[in-house]
Amino acid sequence: MFDTSTRAKAAALAFEESPVAQLMTRYRRIVEINRALAGLFGFERDDLIGRSVQKLYPSTADFMRIGDQCEEVMRGGKSRYYEDERFMQASGGEVFWARAKGTTLTPDDPYELMIWSFEKIEGKPYRSVRLTAREKEIAPLIGSGMTSKQIGERLGISHRTVEVHRAKLMKKFNVHNTAELVSQIVVAV
Template sequence: MTVDSLPLQDLERMAFQASPAPQMVTAHRRMLDCNQAFVRLFGYQRDELRGNLTLLLYPSHADYQSIGERSEHWLKAGPGAFYTDERFMQHRNGEVFWARAHGFTLTLDDPFKLMVWHFERIDRQPAPTVQLTAREREISLHIVNGLTCKEVARQLGISHRTVEVHRARLMKKLQAKNSAELVSKIIFIS
């Protein structure tokens, strides 16, 4: 069998899987399928992604929620079916990276019903808007990785009260109302 004799549907499927651009297809923010470039970008196996919410790829639930609201609003009110932004995404190994996302809805009346997404990793980070001290930056790295104040204190060999004071300062500096928002804002300035 030659490529010329393959049905169009098979050729389209091959093109999607072999495309160098990381792509996924979603239905109501649930991953229906993705290509090999997408698998390489995020570090998951294809079967681990299919059927899961895209929440799996975000560093925090707050990011997932806010980006979802922003993109849905844009797609419903905007001039067309395209949405583009830059955001943090998370690799399977926990690494958070800056990415450009392009979404195209196939259902304008209900944008999240069926979408095609393309991602590209961006090596540059946005300039931080808040300056942290060396100790605040050190503690923030542990907070982002889910450690409690006591666990951070043990890791750094300091009092948990000292960690609590630094965490409170981080909350104030970053204007975070809760832990999830704090993690999201720390990731943004990192």
């Protein structure tokens, strides 16, 4: 049998050396990360500890939307778990498709303390490309099936501006129509 001190050290070592990319958050601020997460996102530990998890999202809109979805699922004790597939962003600006799984350790206040795991999804028909800040906002909305007019209204820009960005995205993803573009940027809604 392990004594309490040995068990605590073993648990800390297990978290640090886990092959699964994991982080702990308190009110959506990063409390701790493991080596696998640092490798997946390309950040050093000191770059993330104490920072908002927004640093790992390609846009503020994604950060807000996914946060609202997660809270809706967990609030009121509906569930302790949340899972989705989403765009994430590495330190060099590379946007990639990932599976995220989170669990709260404080069901009465879900965001008080959570553990998250992330897995890069290689099999998705999504190619990593460099996107501008506006493209990072527009791409998930296109992927969720919104029209240029709906996207423009949501973002407070004209539908023609959205169409210009849609055309640039199509060129970056090397596709010829919106259906092919959506297949590249599918977003779990």
